Amino acid sequence: MSLMFRSIRARIMSWHLLVTALLITAFSLILFSTVADSLYRGVDMTLLSKAAEINSGLDFEAGRWNFPQEENDFSAADLLIQLSDLGGNILARSANLGKKRLPLNATIRAQALKDGPAGSLATVSVGQGPPLRLLTVVDTGDGTSAGLLVQVGISLKRVESTLGRLRFWLLIIAPTLLLLSSLGSFFLADRLLRPLKTMAQTAESIGERSLSERLPVANPEDEIGQLAGTFNRMFGRLQRAFEQQKRFVSDASHELRTPLTVLRGQLEVALRRRRSAQEYRQVLETSLGQAERLSRLVQELLLLARADSGKWQPDFQPIELAQLCAEIAGEIKTLAEQRQITLEVACAKRPVVYGDPLLLRRMIANLLDNAIQYTQPGGQVRLSLELQGDRARLSVADTGLGIPAEELSHVFERFYRADQARSQQRTGGTGLGLAIVREIVRVHQGQIEVESTPGEGTIFTVRLPLYRTATRSH
Structure with missing residues (x-):
């Protein structure tokens, strides 16, 4: 594709001009064809009407044709009349023919005899002048003698002149319309693309220090x-x-x-x-x-x-979640006892989930560690597991400090500290534990929720799909 047609403006103008040119050309051809057909049909109707008038005035008596005087001496400049026998001998003609005669060759006679009273129409040339539209009709008289050929012709000079003027004006008007259309398409494309240009300039100016800038929106509906x-x-x-x-x-x-x-x-x-x-x-x-x-x-x-980066490749396999919870609780129990915190485990059901054992172990350990870290001595941490429809519901509840409602939506952010009291309570942590928990839950196609009441405690709830449900989704 050439450089010219790489821009949207050029493509819009090109397609607009192409469609406009095709429409103008089609309209011009249809108009010219319609006018020409109408003019030629008018000429043919005139010839047929005159031939019928002549035939009605002919009289065949005593073996010969009698011609009306006014037709023999026809004075109209437009119509040329010639009467001949079937052998081609001229019997009568209009005065405006002078010494000329209308064409009557073997082809014309044969076609006239074939078409009969309906008449045969043809466009013929006479010398260097304009072509003639010629009607040849056979009149058989009483049917017992030689027939008569009635020929009525008219010059197509006026028709060709009219069509010539029409052709001239179409050749003038069509390029003019195309030029006006090109100007219109230019301004239309400019108007349509101006907002895009403004958007491009604004987007180009947005950088690291101006990310708060936004593109102008003139009409949000278009x-x-x-x-x-x-x-x-x-x-x-x-x-x-x-x-x-x-x-x-x-x-x-x-x-x-x-x-x-x-x-x-x-x-x-x-x-x-x-x-x-x-x-x-x-x-x-x-x-x-x-x-x-x-x-x-x-x-x-x-x-x-x-x-x-999406480079996490978990090793998914069926896992009995209750057994995993019991193992991790046993490992964490010593830490809880050191802090004088009671750790309870309630896993009445034994749901099987489809997941990575190392990641799920880390998820549960992080939740328990987080609960123990923020629970004061004498408090309680409870790990529970139950079935909830096609999900395994794992909850870690503590009786610790709690989290203010306005900060609940931030607890899974990396390095986030809920408040000063919790930050002071926290020892040895990295601030990434809950962020890792959220990523582990996400990769297992689960959900995690947090509920908290300041001064009473916090509950983290994780819902993971059961083994059969998870395998279908994976």
Whole structure:
């Protein structure tokens, strides 16, 4: 495709001109054909009418034809009349023929005899002049003698002149209309594409520091307005994603910087002077704890990065969820006892789900760990499992601090801290546990909900499809 037709404007104009040219051409041909047909039909009707008039005035008596004087001396300039026998001998003709004669060759006679009283019409040329429209009719008289050929002709000069003028004006008007149409298509394309050009310029100007800008929407009901609205919604999503990404990077750098700062500080203090073996051991234990926290944070960041990039490849298999809950509760029970928290497990049903055992183990462990971390000593954490239709319903409830209602929608965001009290209560966490839980639930085609009452506790509820339902959807 040439460079000219790469733009939408050029394509709109080209198609508009092509359609207009075809319409003008079709209209011109139809108009010319209709006018020509009407003119020729009028000529033919005149010839047939005159031939009938002549035939009605002919008289055959005593073996010979008697011609009316007024027809023999016909004075009309338009019509040419000639009477001949079947042998081609001229018996009478109109005065306006002079010494000329109408064409009467064997072909014309044969066609006239074939067509009979209906007459034979033909367009013939006479010398260098304009063509004639000629009607030849056979009159057999009394049927016992030689017949008579009645010929009536008329010059087509006026018809051709009229058609010539029509052709001239069509050749003038058609290009003029095409030119006007091209100008109209140019302004129409410009008007139609002007909003798109404005949208392109605005979109080009939107950058990292101007994500809040939006495309102008003149008419939200038309197609261009709908396109602008779609782009604006996309820019809104990009803005939120970019802000979330910036916040994530900032939080991640902060979370990484804190243990690194502690680790560096501990090592620098340890190296300022000679210390005892016990002091060095304490420094190394503290450094090891910070290194483990860094390792855990990096692993969780990598896990979320794989989830975001779609490179997560879970190993799905049938899993008895009650058994998995019991195993994890047994592992977490020691941590709960250390914090003087009662851990209860209620798994009356034994639903089988289709999932990745490592990911589901991590999901349950994160929920229990989160509940224990935010529950005060003497509190209670309850893990329950039950069937709910074609879903397994897993709940983790605590009697901890609770979460304010306005912050519930943010608890699954990465590095989010619900409030200062919960942040102070939290120890050793990365701020990514619930974000990982949400991604694990999503990849298992489940749903997660949170309910909380400040001062009373929080309930996290996960619904996962059962084994047969999950295999059909996968």
